[in-house]
Amino acid sequence: MAQLPTGAAEETSGAARTAVAPAVDEPTPPSAPLPGFRPILALLGTAAALLAVLAYGLHRSPITFGVFTHPPVYGIWAPTWDRLSLTVLPAAVLLAGTAWLVTSSRRIPTWLALGALIGCGVLTALAVGLVRGDPHDLIRGLSTGPKSPYYTSDLHFLDELGVREFIERHPRMTTALHSYNSRTHPPGTLVFLYLLFRLFGSAHTLRIATVLAALALAAAACAWAIGRTLGGERAGRIAAALFVAAPGPLMLAYSSLDMTFALVMSAAVALFVLAIHRRSALVAAAAGAVLGLGTLLTFATSFVALAATLAVLVQSGSLQRAARLLGAALAGGALVLVLARVLGGFDVLASYRSSPGAGRPYDPYWIVGSPSAWLIYAGLPLAALGIAGLFWAVPDARRPVLPLILVLLMVGWAALPTVYTKLRPGEVERTWAFLYPLLAATAGVMVDRWSRRSRLPAGALVAGLVILSVAQAVLLQGLWDNLN
Numbered sequence: 001m002a003q004l005p006t007g008a009a010e011e012t013s014g015a016a017r018t019a020v021a022p023a024v025d026e027p028t029p030p031s032a033p034l035p036g037f038r039p040i041l042a043l044l045g046t047a048a049a050l051l052a053v054l055a056y057g058l059h060r061s062p063i064t065f066g067v068f069t070h071p072p073v074y075g076i077w078a079p080t081w082d083r084l085s086l087t088v089l090p091a092a093v094l095l096a097g098t099a100w101l102v103t104s105s106r107r108i109p110t111w112l113a114l115g116a117l118i119g120c121g122v123l124t125a126l127a128v129g130l131v132r133g134d135p136h137d138l139i140r141g142l143s144t145g146p147k148s149p150y151y152t153s154d155l156h157f158l159d160e161l162g163v164r165e166f167i168e169r170h171p172r173m174t175t176a177l178h179s180y181n182s183r184t185h186p187p188g189t190l191v192f193l194y195l196l197f198r199l200f201g202s203a204h205t206l207r208i209a210t211v212l213a214a215l216a217l218a219a220a221a222c223a224w225a226i227g228r229t230l231g232g233e234r235a236g237r238i239a240a241a242l243f244v245a246a247p248g249p250l251m252l253a254y255s256s257l258d259m260t261f262a263l264v265m266s267a268a269v270a271l272f273v274l275a276i277h278r279r280s281a282l283v284a285a286a287a288g289a290v291l292g293l294g295t296l297l298t299f300a301t302s303f304v305a306l307a308a309t310l311a312v313l314v315q316s317g318s319l320q321r322a323a324r325l326l327g328a329a330l331a332g333g334a335l336v337l338v339l340a341r342v343l344g345g346f347d348v349l350a351s352y353r354s355s356p357g358a359g360r361p362y363d364p365y366w367i368v369g370s371p372s373a374w375l376i377y378a379g380l381p382l383a384a385l386g387i388a389g390l391f392w393a394v395p396d397a398r399r400p401v402l403p404l405i406l407v408l409l410m411v412g413w414a415a416l417p418t419v420y421t422k423l424r425p426g427e428v429e430r431t432w433a434f435l436y437p438l439l440a441a442t443a444g445v446m447v448d449r450w451s452r453r454s455r456l457p458a459g460a461l462v463a464g465l466v467i468l469s470v471a472q473a474v475l476l477q478g479l480w481d482n483l484n
Contacts (some may be wrong), residue, residue, distance in 0.1 A: 075480035082133025104459035121244030188296030215260030239444025288329030292336030391443030
């Protein structure tokens with residue numbers, strides 16, 4: 001059984017780097033140096049391209065898309081920066097300093113490094129949420145009033161029916177549910193929110209929002225796990241730091257459940273990546289189980305299942321080994337869904353069939369607009385270095401086959417007419433949130449190798465990229481009134 005590489009970032013003060021041990025089924029990638037100017041060119045080129053798309057969207061004739069008259073970013077164009085924006089400064093400095101410390105010193109245990117990054121990320125997300133000057137923005141998505149457009153407007157059904165009866169009747173309640181999201185997602189999402197409200201009470205919505213933000217940014221552990229598997233411990237830590245500083249996670253942590261979904265889905269991806277390289281049926285079963293759990297919250301887990309299947313077939317080296325891994329994953333996922341059916345009454349097929357489509361006129365603009373909006377929210381470090389890491393052969397690192405397949409699958413899916421995909425164009429910044437940890441992982445590997453080959457201090461480089469990402473979050477948060 002191939003072992004998880006730990007040597008790519010194994011270093012003590014002044015010690016030489018130990019190379020990543022390649023998986024037995026993969027050739028050792030070339031050890032040619034990664035020129036220092038290539039990442040810089042990637043950052044500059046990506047910035048120019050995204051600015052061009054953004055400028056075109058702002059001056060484009062309005063399209064039939066409700067309030068979204070200024071594509072491609074999800075939200076209403078309303079530039080506003082309040083004095084509360086200044087709270088971002090100490091939060092960003094703290095996050096950048098923490099990122100510098102945990103990526104420079106191996107003496108800090110991994111669990112402590114990740115915990116510190118996630119904690120600082122939650123504080124930074126809180127500050128970013130105050131940029132427009134309205135603290136209510138932090139809890140807007142938890143409004144329970146009858147006119148609220150969010151999931152929470154339907155929580156009263158669980159009080160009236162009970163949890164099990166609500167789950168069983170959910171597929172037949174599409175006309176009764178007030179929120180569009182309640183109709184398009186499995187009932188597990190409402191059950192999850194209901195349990196949080198029961199635990200904390202409806203008078204403590206900020207506490208609930210903070211718990212959701214912590215869960216959202218806990219996906220940093222998934223970025224670390226993928227980055228570590230691909231390029232070693234330090235690459236994983238850099239990936240975690242870049243993820244918690246990315247504009248999308250910071251802006252959505254307090255305001256969108258899609259970031260909570262991203263935690264479960266990226267955890268499944270991390271386990272699949274690990275299962276493929278370790279050739280472990282047990283880890284594959286765990287990945288399938290996590291994916292099954294995610295299916296209680298969102299149907300988007302089907303994309304991870306498809307991409308993971310293709311990655312296993314490509315990387316396993318034999319049909320027998322692929323069948324073993326895929327069979328274990330299928331068993332793990334099926335077990336969770338069977339238990340959900342028996343214990344909770346959840347019928348995944350009935351729930352999916354009752355989900356309404358997203359009837360929007362087809363506009364070829366979104367072939368470019370959707371991935372561009374997603375990359376704008378990803379921020380320059382992830383958009384440039386993460387995408388580059390998907391395609392460039394990084395010295396002494398494993399190829400990110402599953403992340404690459406999943407990203408290509410989502411981009412291809414977004415190019416199809418919505419009558420087939422049930423995807424609402426213009427909101428992929430949220431619905432593709434599970435891809436942010438993947439880009440952070442490949443960006444982490446790129447930055448790690450960049451610092452080694454160019455002999456730049458890794459901590460200082462990562463801190464600079466963190467500041468750049470947080471600054472983009474402040475800019476975007478101030479320009480658009482971002483909807484949940």
